[in-house]
Amino acid sequence: MSKACPPTIALFGAGKNIGIPIVKAFVDINSPILVIARPTSDLSALPKSNLVTVARVDTTSVSSVAGILRDNRIDVLISGVSYIKGGVDAQVAVARASRNAGVKLFLPSEFGIPTGGGTDPMPKAKSDFAEYLKSIGLPSLRIYCGQFHHSIPWLSAVDETGTFYIVGKGTTPQSYTAVSDVAGYVAHVLTTQTLSNLFDIELRIEGQRATLVELGALYSGTATVEHVQALPRKDMYYSEVREYLQNNGDRGIGSSGWDWASGTDDENRASSGNAFWSGHRWLTAKEVLRL
Incomplete structure (x- = not known):
């Protein structure tokens, strides 16, 4: 055949x-x-x-x-x-x-x-x-x-300011993939x-599951981490969009396992599609960002 x-x-x-x-x-x-x-x-x-x-x-x-x-x-x-x-x-x-x-x-x-x-x-x-x-x-x-691993510096404004900004708590797990x-x-x-x-x-699919607090810790020694209610507006491109994404992250919407109908996240659902690429090793944020 x-x-x-x-x-x-x-x-x-x-x-x-x-x-x-x-x-x-x-x-x-x-x-x-x-x-x-x-x-x-x-x-x-x-x-x-x-x-x-x-x-x-x-x-x-x-x-x-x-x-x-x-x-x-x-x-x-x-x-x-x-x-x-x-x-x-x-x-x-x-x-x-x-x-x-x-x-x-x-x-x-x-x-x-x-x-x-x-x-x-x-x-x-x-x-x-x-x-x-x-x-x-x-x-x-x-x-x-x-979200893409490479979006993390932009989301937190760390490359622009030297500070890893977290809007809100930043303790809800989200999905990041290279x-x-x-x-x-x-x-x-x-x-x-x-x-x-x-x-x-x-x-x-999900390459890595992490919170913004955990990602901020990757910058230990190179940048400070600061929790804020809003990002600095001066000379910051799309600051409102970044705030929106971070606030959504606190709600669980940043996870691949998010379901809009029920308003819930499911960790197993978030990586359920990974099975289609059996044996693949998914890159981490630390590897992609060379931290």
């Missing part, structure tokens, strides 16, 4: 945060990937490999994107767009094109805290988009990973699992 052909993969949203790492992860396992980008996108950071093909197209044109996907017989479309830069809405045209071109599975840009049934603005926008995918009959796979682990997980799952087994499911 012949082995099934691996799925053909495309990525939309080749940004530095998660898109390019995902492309690199496919190259690392010798798997080809098509990158769909706007004509003006800077793709200089893409890996230089014959496994990477670039198609530049007006990504707001459903017919143009569908033509690219159809010509390349794409089975899976991965979105790496940024919520902050309006990427969630930009996914709509690409999703319609994917459905029209016969794409079998769509990975919306999640790669953060759980969003299913979310009521806060960002989770709700992502949850609404997942419902849109259902409404057009396009199966989706949503991957939650908590970008390279998230990207590698995406590539591994899509190339080892039967696609139909991934239709309309949520996979929750």
Whole structure:
């Protein structure tokens, strides 16, 4: 009996945060990937490999994107767009094109805290988009990973100020995962699992479970730790967003095991998807941040 052909993969949203790492992860396992980008996108950071093909197209044109996907017989479309830069809405045209071109599975840009049934603005926008995918009959796979290890210095403002700021208590466990682990997980799952087994499911992964107090302790000897009610506003980019994320962390929302419907966190649920990458050693924050 012949082995099934691996799925053909495309990525939309080749940004530095998660898109390019995902492309690199496919190259690392010798798997080809098509990158769909706007004509003006800077793709200089893409890996230089014959496994990477670039198609530049007006990504707001459903017919143009569908033509690219159809010509390349794409089975899976991965979105790496940024919520902050309006990427969630930009996914709509690409999703319609994917459905029209016969794409079998769509990975919306999640790669953060759980969003299913979310009521806060960002989770709700992502949850609404997942419902849109259902409404057009396009199966989706949503991957939650908590927060990226490399976001910890930004979240706490430690690199900018020399102080590791904790808004509130900072004693609630949250999920943190290395970008390279998230990207590698995406590539591994899509190339080892039967696609139909991934239709309309949520996979929750966690590289490390830790509190902000525990993470602050990693900076012992290099930075002070200070508990505050609010972050300093002067010259601090997105201070309100950081406060919001830290306050949510105190509620448990920073965990991959968070459930919006019940308002509860489940430690076992947070890492339940890790089983799809059996034997993998997940990086710690100390390793990623070189502390």
